Amino acid sequence: MSSRLKVLFLVQKDQRVILDSLYDAIAQNCDCDIRWLGRDEQANLKRYFSRHVQIEKYDRILFFLRFKQEIRQVAFLRTLPNIVILEHDAYQNYIKCKYAGLFSKHYRQLPWVRVISSGFKVAERLRSEGVDAVFVAKGYDQKLRDLKLARDxxxxxxxxxxxxxxxxxxxxxxxxxxxxxxxxxxxxxxxxxxxxxxxxxxxxxxxxxxxxxxxxxxxxxxxxxxxxxxxxxxxxxxxxxxxxxxxxxxxxxxxxxxxxxxxxxxxxxxxxxxxxxxxxxxxxxxSFDLLGREVVHAMQAPLRPWCHIGWLQRQRLRWGI
The missing domain is CATH 3.40.50.2000 (Glycogen Phosphorylase B;)
Incomplete structure:
Protein backbone atom coordinates (compact mmCIF):
# COMPACT_ATOMS: atom_id res chain seq x y z
CA MET A 1 0.00 0.00 0.00
CA SER A 2 1.29 3.47 -0.85
CA SER A 3 1.65 6.09 1.85
CA ARG A 4 -1.35 7.92 0.39
CA LEU A 5 -4.49 5.85 0.82
CA LYS A 6 -6.75 5.25 -2.17
CA VAL A 7 -10.23 5.68 -0.73
CA LEU A 8 -13.69 5.23 -2.17
CA PHE A 9 -15.83 7.54 -0.04
CA LEU A 10 -19.59 6.97 -0.20
CA VAL A 11 -21.80 9.70 1.28
CA GLN A 12 -25.51 10.35 1.16
CA LYS A 13 -27.12 13.04 -0.94
CA ASP A 14 -29.53 15.44 0.76
CA GLN A 15 -28.10 14.98 4.23
CA ARG A 16 -29.78 17.15 6.86
CA VAL A 17 -26.46 18.30 8.34
CA ILE A 18 -24.16 20.03 5.83
CA LEU A 19 -20.77 18.34 6.14
CA ASP A 20 -19.20 19.25 2.78
CA SER A 21 -16.18 20.86 4.43
CA LEU A 22 -15.48 17.65 6.33
CA TYR A 23 -15.71 15.64 3.12
CA ASP A 24 -13.35 18.07 1.39
CA ALA A 25 -10.85 17.79 4.24
CA ILE A 26 -10.92 14.00 4.08
CA ALA A 27 -10.38 14.15 0.32
CA GLN A 28 -7.41 16.51 0.71
CA ASN A 29 -5.61 14.00 2.94
CA CYS A 30 -5.91 10.90 0.75
CA ASP A 31 -6.41 9.84 -2.85
CA CYS A 32 -10.19 10.11 -2.60
CA ASP A 33 -12.96 9.15 -5.00
CA ILE A 34 -16.06 10.64 -3.40
CA ARG A 35 -19.49 9.49 -4.59
CA TRP A 36 -22.82 11.03 -3.58
CA LEU A 37 -25.45 8.30 -3.39
CA GLY A 38 -29.16 8.98 -3.63
CA ARG A 39 -31.83 7.02 -1.79
CA ASP A 40 -32.25 4.35 -4.48
CA GLU A 41 -28.47 3.84 -4.78
CA GLN A 42 -28.10 3.47 -1.01
CA ALA A 43 -30.99 1.00 -0.96
CA ASN A 44 -29.27 -1.32 -3.47
CA LEU A 45 -25.52 -1.16 -2.89
CA LYS A 46 -24.96 -4.49 -4.63
CA ARG A 47 -26.34 -3.07 -7.88
CA TYR A 48 -24.42 0.19 -7.44
CA PHE A 49 -21.12 -1.59 -6.90
CA SER A 50 -21.65 -3.99 -9.80
CA ARG A 51 -22.27 -1.08 -12.17
CA HIS A 52 -19.94 1.62 -10.88
CA VAL A 53 -17.16 0.30 -8.61
CA GLN A 54 -13.94 -1.59 -9.19
CA ILE A 55 -13.15 -2.69 -5.65
CA GLU A 56 -9.54 -3.59 -6.37
CA LYS A 57 -8.70 0.05 -7.11
CA TYR A 58 -9.12 1.09 -3.47
CA ASP A 59 -7.26 0.55 -0.19
CA ARG A 60 -10.33 1.55 1.83
CA ILE A 61 -14.06 1.84 1.22
CA LEU A 62 -15.36 4.54 3.57
CA PHE A 63 -19.11 4.52 4.26
CA PHE A 64 -21.02 7.52 5.58
CA LEU A 65 -24.48 6.41 4.52
CA ARG A 66 -27.83 6.08 6.25
CA PHE A 67 -27.65 3.43 8.93
CA LYS A 68 -31.24 2.51 8.12
CA GLN A 69 -30.12 1.42 4.64
CA GLU A 70 -26.80 -0.05 5.71
CA ILE A 71 -28.25 -2.59 8.15
CA ARG A 72 -30.56 -4.00 5.47
CA GLN A 73 -27.63 -5.03 3.25
CA VAL A 74 -25.32 -7.00 5.51
CA ALA A 75 -25.20 -9.95 3.08
CA PHE A 76 -23.65 -7.73 0.43
CA LEU A 77 -21.39 -5.81 2.83
CA ARG A 78 -19.88 -9.13 3.92
CA THR A 79 -18.52 -9.52 0.38
CA LEU A 80 -16.47 -6.31 0.65
CA PRO A 81 -12.97 -6.05 2.14
CA ASN A 82 -11.37 -2.92 3.60
CA ILE A 83 -14.56 -1.30 4.90
CA VAL A 84 -14.39 1.65 7.28
CA ILE A 85 -17.62 3.16 8.62
CA LEU A 86 -17.73 6.81 9.71
CA GLU A 87 -20.55 6.99 12.24
CA HIS A 88 -21.95 10.06 14.01
CA ASP A 89 -25.09 8.39 15.35
CA ALA A 90 -23.83 5.27 17.14
CA TYR A 91 -24.76 6.88 20.48
CA GLN A 92 -28.29 5.73 19.56
CA ASN A 93 -27.07 2.17 20.22
CA TYR A 94 -27.10 2.98 23.94
CA ILE A 95 -30.20 5.15 24.35
CA LYS A 96 -33.91 4.43 24.26
CA CYS A 97 -34.80 4.75 20.58
CA LYS A 98 -35.59 2.54 17.59
CA TYR A 99 -31.88 1.85 16.94
CA ALA A 100 -31.02 0.74 20.49
CA GLY A 101 -28.68 -2.25 20.27
CA LEU A 102 -28.79 -2.40 16.48
CA PHE A 103 -25.34 -0.90 15.95
CA SER A 104 -23.79 -3.64 18.10
CA LYS A 105 -25.73 -6.31 16.23
CA HIS A 106 -24.70 -4.84 12.87
CA TYR A 107 -21.00 -4.66 13.71
CA ARG A 108 -20.97 -8.22 15.08
CA GLN A 109 -21.85 -9.36 11.58
CA LEU A 110 -18.93 -7.40 10.09
CA PRO A 111 -16.06 -8.21 12.46
CA TRP A 112 -13.28 -6.95 10.15
CA VAL A 113 -14.82 -3.48 9.75
CA ARG A 114 -13.31 -0.42 11.43
CA VAL A 115 -15.81 2.03 12.92
CA ILE A 116 -14.84 5.68 13.38
CA SER A 117 -17.19 6.92 16.09
CA SER A 118 -17.76 10.53 17.10
CA GLY A 119 -18.25 9.59 20.76
CA PHE A 120 -15.32 8.81 23.04
CA LYS A 121 -17.36 6.63 25.40
CA VAL A 122 -19.30 5.10 22.51
CA ALA A 123 -16.03 4.03 20.87
CA GLU A 124 -14.84 2.63 24.20
CA ARG A 125 -18.04 0.62 24.68
CA LEU A 126 -17.91 -0.71 21.13
CA ARG A 127 -14.31 -1.83 21.66
CA SER A 128 -15.38 -3.66 24.82
CA GLU A 129 -17.83 -5.57 22.59
CA GLY A 130 -15.05 -6.57 20.21
CA VAL A 131 -15.53 -3.88 17.56
CA ASP A 132 -12.50 -2.23 15.92
CA ALA A 133 -13.66 1.24 16.98
CA VAL A 134 -11.70 4.51 16.86
CA PHE A 135 -12.73 7.88 18.28
CA VAL A 136 -12.73 11.01 16.11
CA ALA A 137 -14.89 13.79 17.56
CA LYS A 138 -17.60 15.79 15.91
CA GLY A 139 -16.62 19.36 15.07
CA TYR A 140 -17.60 22.39 13.03
CA ASP A 141 -17.25 23.90 9.58
CA GLN A 142 -14.43 26.45 9.77
CA LYS A 143 -16.61 28.87 7.77
CA LEU A 144 -18.47 29.43 11.04
CA ARG A 145 -16.76 32.25 12.94
CA ASP A 146 -17.26 35.21 15.25
CA LEU A 147 -18.55 38.15 13.20
CA LYS A 148 -18.35 40.54 16.20
CA LEU A 149 -22.05 41.37 15.94
CA ALA A 150 -24.18 42.76 18.75
CA ARG A 151 -25.45 39.80 20.78
CA ASP A 152 -29.06 40.86 21.13
CA SER A 287 -12.52 22.45 12.77
CA PHE A 288 -13.44 20.12 9.91
CA ASP A 289 -10.16 20.77 8.12
CA LEU A 290 -8.33 19.29 11.13
CA LEU A 291 -10.81 16.46 11.70
CA GLY A 292 -10.58 15.37 8.07
CA ARG A 293 -6.91 14.65 8.66
CA GLU A 294 -7.80 12.66 11.80
CA VAL A 295 -10.34 10.56 9.90
CA VAL A 296 -7.74 9.63 7.29
CA HIS A 297 -5.20 8.85 10.02
CA ALA A 298 -7.80 6.57 11.67
CA MET A 299 -8.10 4.65 8.40
CA GLN A 300 -4.35 4.19 7.91
CA ALA A 301 -3.58 1.33 10.31
CA PRO A 302 -4.08 -2.20 8.93
CA LEU A 303 -7.64 -3.49 9.24
CA ARG A 304 -8.57 -6.85 10.66
CA PRO A 305 -8.35 -9.69 8.12
CA TRP A 306 -11.36 -10.00 5.89
CA CYS A 307 -12.77 -13.45 5.16
CA HIS A 308 -15.91 -14.99 3.73
CA ILE A 309 -18.23 -16.15 6.49
CA GLY A 310 -20.26 -19.33 6.42
CA TRP A 311 -23.91 -19.59 7.41
CA LEU A 312 -23.29 -20.99 10.91
CA GLN A 313 -20.71 -18.35 11.77
CA ARG A 314 -23.04 -15.63 10.44
CA GLN A 315 -25.75 -16.81 12.84
CA ARG A 316 -23.33 -16.83 15.77
CA LEU A 317 -22.13 -13.33 14.96
CA ARG A 318 -25.69 -12.13 14.49
CA TRP A 319 -26.83 -13.37 17.89
CA GLY A 320 -23.56 -12.85 19.75
CA ILE A 321 -23.02 -16.52 20.62
Missing part, protein backbone atom coordinates in the same frame (compact mmCIF):
# COMPACT_ATOMS: atom_id res chain seq x y z
CA UNK A 153 -30.43 37.37 21.90
CA UNK A 154 -29.48 36.51 25.44
CA UNK A 155 -30.46 32.84 25.66
CA UNK A 156 -31.23 30.50 22.76
CA UNK A 157 -31.03 27.10 21.15
CA UNK A 158 -31.00 26.68 17.37
CA UNK A 159 -31.93 23.28 16.00
CA UNK A 160 -34.37 20.39 16.00
CA UNK A 161 -36.29 18.87 18.91
CA UNK A 162 -38.59 16.59 16.90
CA UNK A 163 -36.75 13.24 16.73
CA UNK A 164 -37.43 10.58 19.36
CA UNK A 165 -33.67 10.61 20.03
CA UNK A 166 -34.10 14.30 20.98
CA UNK A 167 -36.88 13.74 23.52
CA UNK A 168 -34.52 14.47 26.42
CA UNK A 169 -33.36 17.62 24.64
CA UNK A 170 -36.91 18.85 24.21
CA UNK A 171 -37.85 18.14 27.83
CA UNK A 172 -34.84 20.06 29.15
CA UNK A 173 -35.36 23.01 26.81
CA UNK A 174 -39.04 23.13 27.79
CA UNK A 175 -38.08 23.14 31.48
CA UNK A 176 -35.58 25.96 30.97
CA UNK A 177 -38.02 27.91 28.79
CA UNK A 178 -40.65 27.78 31.52
CA UNK A 179 -38.48 29.84 33.89
CA UNK A 180 -36.01 31.70 31.64
CA UNK A 181 -36.41 33.78 28.43
CA UNK A 182 -35.10 30.96 26.22
CA UNK A 183 -35.70 31.15 22.48
CA UNK A 184 -35.84 27.82 20.61
CA UNK A 185 -35.19 28.66 16.98
CA UNK A 186 -34.81 27.12 13.53
CA UNK A 187 -32.90 28.69 10.65
CA UNK A 188 -31.74 27.79 7.17
CA UNK A 189 -28.17 26.57 6.79
CA UNK A 190 -25.38 28.85 5.66
CA UNK A 191 -25.39 32.59 6.29
CA UNK A 192 -28.70 32.60 8.17
CA UNK A 193 -27.36 30.09 10.68
CA UNK A 194 -24.02 31.89 10.98
CA UNK A 195 -25.65 35.24 11.68
CA UNK A 196 -28.12 33.77 14.16
CA UNK A 197 -25.35 32.13 16.20
CA UNK A 198 -23.50 35.43 16.21
CA UNK A 199 -26.48 37.16 17.81
CA UNK A 200 -26.67 34.71 20.74
CA UNK A 201 -24.94 35.45 24.04
CA UNK A 202 -25.63 32.14 25.83
CA UNK A 203 -26.21 29.12 23.61
CA UNK A 204 -28.13 26.37 25.41
CA UNK A 205 -27.22 22.84 24.34
CA UNK A 206 -29.34 20.10 25.89
CA UNK A 207 -28.04 16.77 24.57
CA UNK A 208 -29.71 14.93 27.44
CA UNK A 209 -29.13 11.19 27.54
CA UNK A 210 -27.02 11.11 24.37
CA UNK A 211 -23.66 10.38 25.95
CA UNK A 212 -21.74 12.62 23.56
CA UNK A 213 -21.65 16.24 22.47
CA UNK A 214 -23.47 17.05 19.23
CA UNK A 215 -22.13 19.28 16.45
CA UNK A 216 -24.05 22.34 17.65
CA UNK A 217 -21.81 22.60 20.72
CA UNK A 218 -18.72 23.12 18.56
CA UNK A 219 -20.54 25.46 16.17
CA UNK A 220 -21.75 27.71 18.98
CA UNK A 221 -18.29 27.89 20.55
CA UNK A 222 -16.70 28.71 17.18
CA UNK A 223 -19.06 31.66 16.77
CA UNK A 224 -18.17 33.13 20.17
CA UNK A 225 -21.23 32.11 22.18
CA UNK A 226 -20.92 31.15 25.82
CA UNK A 227 -21.89 27.49 25.58
CA UNK A 228 -24.11 25.92 28.22
CA UNK A 229 -23.86 22.18 27.56
CA UNK A 230 -25.58 19.31 29.29
CA UNK A 231 -22.80 17.37 31.02
CA UNK A 232 -22.00 14.10 29.20
CA UNK A 233 -19.69 12.88 31.93
CA UNK A 234 -16.11 13.40 33.03
CA UNK A 235 -14.48 11.03 30.52
CA UNK A 236 -16.30 12.46 27.48
CA UNK A 237 -15.54 16.03 28.53
CA UNK A 238 -11.90 15.27 29.29
CA UNK A 239 -11.42 13.63 25.89
CA UNK A 240 -12.54 16.89 24.25
CA UNK A 241 -10.72 19.27 26.59
CA UNK A 242 -14.03 20.64 27.92
CA UNK A 243 -13.50 22.31 31.33
CA UNK A 244 -16.50 23.57 33.26
CA UNK A 245 -16.56 27.36 33.85
CA UNK A 246 -13.30 27.64 31.91
CA UNK A 247 -14.14 27.12 28.23
CA UNK A 248 -17.83 26.22 28.53
CA UNK A 249 -20.52 25.84 31.18
CA UNK A 250 -21.64 22.32 32.11
CA UNK A 251 -24.91 21.56 33.88
CA UNK A 252 -26.75 18.42 34.96
CA UNK A 253 -30.15 19.78 35.94
CA UNK A 254 -32.29 22.91 35.84
CA UNK A 255 -31.12 24.23 39.23
CA UNK A 256 -27.45 24.01 38.28
CA UNK A 257 -28.18 25.66 34.94
CA UNK A 258 -29.97 28.61 36.58
CA UNK A 259 -27.31 29.15 39.25
CA UNK A 260 -24.52 29.31 36.69
CA UNK A 261 -26.57 31.51 34.38
CA UNK A 262 -27.23 33.94 37.23
CA UNK A 263 -23.52 34.03 38.05
CA UNK A 264 -22.55 34.86 34.47
CA UNK A 265 -25.26 37.49 34.15
CA UNK A 266 -23.58 39.23 37.07
CA UNK A 267 -20.01 38.64 35.87
CA UNK A 268 -19.65 39.76 32.26
CA UNK A 269 -15.86 39.45 32.32
CA UNK A 270 -16.02 35.77 33.30
CA UNK A 271 -18.61 35.12 30.58
CA UNK A 272 -16.37 36.78 27.98
CA UNK A 273 -13.36 34.75 29.12
CA UNK A 274 -15.31 31.47 28.85
CA UNK A 275 -16.47 32.38 25.35
CA UNK A 276 -12.92 33.26 24.24
CA UNK A 277 -11.37 30.11 25.67
CA UNK A 278 -14.10 27.95 24.15
CA UNK A 279 -13.56 29.52 20.76
CA UNK A 280 -9.80 29.01 21.01
CA UNK A 281 -10.28 25.34 21.91
CA UNK A 282 -12.49 24.46 18.97
CA UNK A 283 -10.38 26.45 16.52
CA UNK A 284 -7.31 24.55 17.68
CA UNK A 285 -8.82 21.05 17.70
CA UNK A 286 -12.25 20.68 16.11
Missing amino acids: IELAFVGSTKSVAYSGRKAMLDAIGAVEPLQVMRTNSGDAYLHTLNRIRFFVSADVGMGEYMIKNFEAMACGCVLFAYDQGEEESRALGFIDMNNLVLYRNLDEFRKKLALLRENEQLANEIACRGQELVQRRF
Whole structure:
Protein backbone atom coordinates (compact mmCIF):
# COMPACT_ATOMS: atom_id res chain seq x y z
CA MET A 1 0.00 0.00 0.00
CA SER A 2 1.29 3.47 -0.85
CA SER A 3 1.65 6.09 1.85
CA ARG A 4 -1.35 7.92 0.39
CA LEU A 5 -4.49 5.85 0.82
CA LYS A 6 -6.75 5.25 -2.17
CA VAL A 7 -10.23 5.68 -0.73
CA LEU A 8 -13.69 5.23 -2.17
CA PHE A 9 -15.83 7.54 -0.04
CA LEU A 10 -19.59 6.97 -0.20
CA VAL A 11 -21.80 9.70 1.28
CA GLN A 12 -25.51 10.35 1.16
CA LYS A 13 -27.12 13.04 -0.94
CA ASP A 14 -29.53 15.44 0.76
CA GLN A 15 -28.10 14.98 4.23
CA ARG A 16 -29.78 17.15 6.86
CA VAL A 17 -26.46 18.30 8.34
CA ILE A 18 -24.16 20.03 5.83
CA LEU A 19 -20.77 18.34 6.14
CA ASP A 20 -19.20 19.25 2.78
CA SER A 21 -16.18 20.86 4.43
CA LEU A 22 -15.48 17.65 6.33
CA TYR A 23 -15.71 15.64 3.12
CA ASP A 24 -13.35 18.07 1.39
CA ALA A 25 -10.85 17.79 4.24
CA ILE A 26 -10.92 14.00 4.08
CA ALA A 27 -10.38 14.15 0.32
CA GLN A 28 -7.41 16.51 0.71
CA ASN A 29 -5.61 14.00 2.94
CA CYS A 30 -5.91 10.90 0.75
CA ASP A 31 -6.41 9.84 -2.85
CA CYS A 32 -10.19 10.11 -2.60
CA ASP A 33 -12.96 9.15 -5.00
CA ILE A 34 -16.06 10.64 -3.40
CA ARG A 35 -19.49 9.49 -4.59
CA TRP A 36 -22.82 11.03 -3.58
CA LEU A 37 -25.45 8.30 -3.39
CA GLY A 38 -29.16 8.98 -3.63
CA ARG A 39 -31.83 7.02 -1.79
CA ASP A 40 -32.25 4.35 -4.48
CA GLU A 41 -28.47 3.84 -4.78
CA GLN A 42 -28.10 3.47 -1.01
CA ALA A 43 -30.99 1.00 -0.96
CA ASN A 44 -29.27 -1.32 -3.47
CA LEU A 45 -25.52 -1.16 -2.89
CA LYS A 46 -24.96 -4.49 -4.63
CA ARG A 47 -26.34 -3.07 -7.88
CA TYR A 48 -24.42 0.19 -7.44
CA PHE A 49 -21.12 -1.59 -6.90
CA SER A 50 -21.65 -3.99 -9.80
CA ARG A 51 -22.27 -1.08 -12.17
CA HIS A 52 -19.94 1.62 -10.88
CA VAL A 53 -17.16 0.30 -8.61
CA GLN A 54 -13.94 -1.59 -9.19
CA ILE A 55 -13.15 -2.69 -5.65
CA GLU A 56 -9.54 -3.59 -6.37
CA LYS A 57 -8.70 0.05 -7.11
CA TYR A 58 -9.12 1.09 -3.47
CA ASP A 59 -7.26 0.55 -0.19
CA ARG A 60 -10.33 1.55 1.83
CA ILE A 61 -14.06 1.84 1.22
CA LEU A 62 -15.36 4.54 3.57
CA PHE A 63 -19.11 4.52 4.26
CA PHE A 64 -21.02 7.52 5.58
CA LEU A 65 -24.48 6.41 4.52
CA ARG A 66 -27.83 6.08 6.25
CA PHE A 67 -27.65 3.43 8.93
CA LYS A 68 -31.24 2.51 8.12
CA GLN A 69 -30.12 1.42 4.64
CA GLU A 70 -26.80 -0.05 5.71
CA ILE A 71 -28.25 -2.59 8.15
CA ARG A 72 -30.56 -4.00 5.47
CA GLN A 73 -27.63 -5.03 3.25
CA VAL A 74 -25.32 -7.00 5.51
CA ALA A 75 -25.20 -9.95 3.08
CA PHE A 76 -23.65 -7.73 0.43
CA LEU A 77 -21.39 -5.81 2.83
CA ARG A 78 -19.88 -9.13 3.92
CA THR A 79 -18.52 -9.52 0.38
CA LEU A 80 -16.47 -6.31 0.65
CA PRO A 81 -12.97 -6.05 2.14
CA ASN A 82 -11.37 -2.92 3.60
CA ILE A 83 -14.56 -1.30 4.90
CA VAL A 84 -14.39 1.65 7.28
CA ILE A 85 -17.62 3.16 8.62
CA LEU A 86 -17.73 6.81 9.71
CA GLU A 87 -20.55 6.99 12.24
CA HIS A 88 -21.95 10.06 14.01
CA ASP A 89 -25.09 8.39 15.35
CA ALA A 90 -23.83 5.27 17.14
CA TYR A 91 -24.76 6.88 20.48
CA GLN A 92 -28.29 5.73 19.56
CA ASN A 93 -27.07 2.17 20.22
CA TYR A 94 -27.10 2.98 23.94
CA ILE A 95 -30.20 5.15 24.35
CA LYS A 96 -33.91 4.43 24.26
CA CYS A 97 -34.80 4.75 20.58
CA LYS A 98 -35.59 2.54 17.59
CA TYR A 99 -31.88 1.85 16.94
CA ALA A 100 -31.02 0.74 20.49
CA GLY A 101 -28.68 -2.25 20.27
CA LEU A 102 -28.79 -2.40 16.48
CA PHE A 103 -25.34 -0.90 15.95
CA SER A 104 -23.79 -3.64 18.10
CA LYS A 105 -25.73 -6.31 16.23
CA HIS A 106 -24.70 -4.84 12.87
CA TYR A 107 -21.00 -4.66 13.71
CA ARG A 108 -20.97 -8.22 15.08
CA GLN A 109 -21.85 -9.36 11.58
CA LEU A 110 -18.93 -7.40 10.09
CA PRO A 111 -16.06 -8.21 12.46
CA TRP A 112 -13.28 -6.95 10.15
CA VAL A 113 -14.82 -3.48 9.75
CA ARG A 114 -13.31 -0.42 11.43
CA VAL A 115 -15.81 2.03 12.92
CA ILE A 116 -14.84 5.68 13.38
CA SER A 117 -17.19 6.92 16.09
CA SER A 118 -17.76 10.53 17.10
CA GLY A 119 -18.25 9.59 20.76
CA PHE A 120 -15.32 8.81 23.04
CA LYS A 121 -17.36 6.63 25.40
CA VAL A 122 -19.30 5.10 22.51
CA ALA A 123 -16.03 4.03 20.87
CA GLU A 124 -14.84 2.63 24.20
CA ARG A 125 -18.04 0.62 24.68
CA LEU A 126 -17.91 -0.71 21.13
CA ARG A 127 -14.31 -1.83 21.66
CA SER A 128 -15.38 -3.66 24.82
CA GLU A 129 -17.83 -5.57 22.59
CA GLY A 130 -15.05 -6.57 20.21
CA VAL A 131 -15.53 -3.88 17.56
CA ASP A 132 -12.50 -2.23 15.92
CA ALA A 133 -13.66 1.24 16.98
CA VAL A 134 -11.70 4.51 16.86
CA PHE A 135 -12.73 7.88 18.28
CA VAL A 136 -12.73 11.01 16.11
CA ALA A 137 -14.89 13.79 17.56
CA LYS A 138 -17.60 15.79 15.91
CA GLY A 139 -16.62 19.36 15.07
CA TYR A 140 -17.60 22.39 13.03
CA ASP A 141 -17.25 23.90 9.58
CA GLN A 142 -14.43 26.45 9.77
CA LYS A 143 -16.61 28.87 7.77
CA LEU A 144 -18.47 29.43 11.04
CA ARG A 145 -16.76 32.25 12.94
CA ASP A 146 -17.26 35.21 15.25
CA LEU A 147 -18.55 38.15 13.20
CA LYS A 148 -18.35 40.54 16.20
CA LEU A 149 -22.05 41.37 15.94
CA ALA A 150 -24.18 42.76 18.75
CA ARG A 151 -25.45 39.80 20.78
CA ASP A 152 -29.06 40.86 21.13
CA ILE A 153 -30.43 37.37 21.90
CA GLU A 154 -29.48 36.51 25.44
CA LEU A 155 -30.46 32.84 25.66
CA ALA A 156 -31.23 30.50 22.76
CA PHE A 157 -31.03 27.10 21.15
CA VAL A 158 -31.00 26.68 17.37
CA GLY A 159 -31.93 23.28 16.00
CA SER A 160 -34.37 20.39 16.00
CA THR A 161 -36.29 18.87 18.91
CA LYS A 162 -38.59 16.59 16.90
CA SER A 163 -36.75 13.24 16.73
CA VAL A 164 -37.43 10.58 19.36
CA ALA A 165 -33.67 10.61 20.03
CA TYR A 166 -34.10 14.30 20.98
CA SER A 167 -36.88 13.74 23.52
CA GLY A 168 -34.52 14.47 26.42
CA ARG A 169 -33.36 17.62 24.64
CA LYS A 170 -36.91 18.85 24.21
CA ALA A 171 -37.85 18.14 27.83
CA MET A 172 -34.84 20.06 29.15
CA LEU A 173 -35.36 23.01 26.81
CA ASP A 174 -39.04 23.13 27.79
CA ALA A 175 -38.08 23.14 31.48
CA ILE A 176 -35.58 25.96 30.97
CA GLY A 177 -38.02 27.91 28.79
CA ALA A 178 -40.65 27.78 31.52
CA VAL A 179 -38.48 29.84 33.89
CA GLU A 180 -36.01 31.70 31.64
CA PRO A 181 -36.41 33.78 28.43
CA LEU A 182 -35.10 30.96 26.22
CA GLN A 183 -35.70 31.15 22.48
CA VAL A 184 -35.84 27.82 20.61
CA MET A 185 -35.19 28.66 16.98
CA ARG A 186 -34.81 27.12 13.53
CA THR A 187 -32.90 28.69 10.65
CA ASN A 188 -31.74 27.79 7.17
CA SER A 189 -28.17 26.57 6.79
CA GLY A 190 -25.38 28.85 5.66
CA ASP A 191 -25.39 32.59 6.29
CA ALA A 192 -28.70 32.60 8.17
CA TYR A 193 -27.36 30.09 10.68
CA LEU A 194 -24.02 31.89 10.98
CA HIS A 195 -25.65 35.24 11.68
CA THR A 196 -28.12 33.77 14.16
CA LEU A 197 -25.35 32.13 16.20
CA ASN A 198 -23.50 35.43 16.21
CA ARG A 199 -26.48 37.16 17.81
CA ILE A 200 -26.67 34.71 20.74
CA ARG A 201 -24.94 35.45 24.04
CA PHE A 202 -25.63 32.14 25.83
CA PHE A 203 -26.21 29.12 23.61
CA VAL A 204 -28.13 26.37 25.41
CA SER A 205 -27.22 22.84 24.34
CA ALA A 206 -29.34 20.10 25.89
CA ASP A 207 -28.04 16.77 24.57
CA VAL A 208 -29.71 14.93 27.44
CA GLY A 209 -29.13 11.19 27.54
CA MET A 210 -27.02 11.11 24.37
CA GLY A 211 -23.66 10.38 25.95
CA GLU A 212 -21.74 12.62 23.56
CA TYR A 213 -21.65 16.24 22.47
CA MET A 214 -23.47 17.05 19.23
CA ILE A 215 -22.13 19.28 16.45
CA LYS A 216 -24.05 22.34 17.65
CA ASN A 217 -21.81 22.60 20.72
CA PHE A 218 -18.72 23.12 18.56
CA GLU A 219 -20.54 25.46 16.17
CA ALA A 220 -21.75 27.71 18.98
CA MET A 221 -18.29 27.89 20.55
CA ALA A 222 -16.70 28.71 17.18
CA CYS A 223 -19.06 31.66 16.77
CA GLY A 224 -18.17 33.13 20.17
CA CYS A 225 -21.23 32.11 22.18
CA VAL A 226 -20.92 31.15 25.82
CA LEU A 227 -21.89 27.49 25.58
CA PHE A 228 -24.11 25.92 28.22
CA ALA A 229 -23.86 22.18 27.56
CA TYR A 230 -25.58 19.31 29.29
CA ASP A 231 -22.80 17.37 31.02
CA GLN A 232 -22.00 14.10 29.20
CA GLY A 233 -19.69 12.88 31.93
CA GLU A 234 -16.11 13.40 33.03
CA GLU A 235 -14.48 11.03 30.52
CA GLU A 236 -16.30 12.46 27.48
CA SER A 237 -15.54 16.03 28.53
CA ARG A 238 -11.90 15.27 29.29
CA ALA A 239 -11.42 13.63 25.89
CA LEU A 240 -12.54 16.89 24.25
CA GLY A 241 -10.72 19.27 26.59
CA PHE A 242 -14.03 20.64 27.92
CA ILE A 243 -13.50 22.31 31.33
CA ASP A 244 -16.50 23.57 33.26
CA MET A 245 -16.56 27.36 33.85
CA ASN A 246 -13.30 27.64 31.91
CA ASN A 247 -14.14 27.12 28.23
CA LEU A 248 -17.83 26.22 28.53
CA VAL A 249 -20.52 25.84 31.18
CA LEU A 250 -21.64 22.32 32.11
CA TYR A 251 -24.91 21.56 33.88
CA ARG A 252 -26.75 18.42 34.96
CA ASN A 253 -30.15 19.78 35.94
CA LEU A 254 -32.29 22.91 35.84
CA ASP A 255 -31.12 24.23 39.23
CA GLU A 256 -27.45 24.01 38.28
CA PHE A 257 -28.18 25.66 34.94
CA ARG A 258 -29.97 28.61 36.58
CA LYS A 259 -27.31 29.15 39.25
CA LYS A 260 -24.52 29.31 36.69
CA LEU A 261 -26.57 31.51 34.38
CA ALA A 262 -27.23 33.94 37.23
CA LEU A 263 -23.52 34.03 38.05
CA LEU A 264 -22.55 34.86 34.47
CA ARG A 265 -25.26 37.49 34.15
CA GLU A 266 -23.58 39.23 37.07
CA ASN A 267 -20.01 38.64 35.87
CA GLU A 268 -19.65 39.76 32.26
CA GLN A 269 -15.86 39.45 32.32
CA LEU A 270 -16.02 35.77 33.30
CA ALA A 271 -18.61 35.12 30.58
CA ASN A 272 -16.37 36.78 27.98
CA GLU A 273 -13.36 34.75 29.12
CA ILE A 274 -15.31 31.47 28.85
CA ALA A 275 -16.47 32.38 25.35
CA CYS A 276 -12.92 33.26 24.24
CA ARG A 277 -11.37 30.11 25.67
CA GLY A 278 -14.10 27.95 24.15
CA GLN A 279 -13.56 29.52 20.76
CA GLU A 280 -9.80 29.01 21.01
CA LEU A 281 -10.28 25.34 21.91
CA VAL A 282 -12.49 24.46 18.97
CA GLN A 283 -10.38 26.45 16.52
CA ARG A 284 -7.31 24.55 17.68
CA ARG A 285 -8.82 21.05 17.70
CA PHE A 286 -12.25 20.68 16.11
CA SER A 287 -12.52 22.45 12.77
CA PHE A 288 -13.44 20.12 9.91
CA ASP A 289 -10.16 20.77 8.12
CA LEU A 290 -8.33 19.29 11.13
CA LEU A 291 -10.81 16.46 11.70
CA GLY A 292 -10.58 15.37 8.07
CA ARG A 293 -6.91 14.65 8.66
CA GLU A 294 -7.80 12.66 11.80
CA VAL A 295 -10.34 10.56 9.90
CA VAL A 296 -7.74 9.63 7.29
CA HIS A 297 -5.20 8.85 10.02
CA ALA A 298 -7.80 6.57 11.67
CA MET A 299 -8.10 4.65 8.40
CA GLN A 300 -4.35 4.19 7.91
CA ALA A 301 -3.58 1.33 10.31
CA PRO A 302 -4.08 -2.20 8.93
CA LEU A 303 -7.64 -3.49 9.24
CA ARG A 304 -8.57 -6.85 10.66
CA PRO A 305 -8.35 -9.69 8.12
CA TRP A 306 -11.36 -10.00 5.89
CA CYS A 307 -12.77 -13.45 5.16
CA HIS A 308 -15.91 -14.99 3.73
CA ILE A 309 -18.23 -16.15 6.49
CA GLY A 310 -20.26 -19.33 6.42
CA TRP A 311 -23.91 -19.59 7.41
CA LEU A 312 -23.29 -20.99 10.91
CA GLN A 313 -20.71 -18.35 11.77
CA ARG A 314 -23.04 -15.63 10.44
CA GLN A 315 -25.75 -16.81 12.84
CA ARG A 316 -23.33 -16.83 15.77
CA LEU A 317 -22.13 -13.33 14.96
CA ARG A 318 -25.69 -12.13 14.49
CA TRP A 319 -26.83 -13.37 17.89
CA GLY A 320 -23.56 -12.85 19.75
CA ILE A 321 -23.02 -16.52 20.62
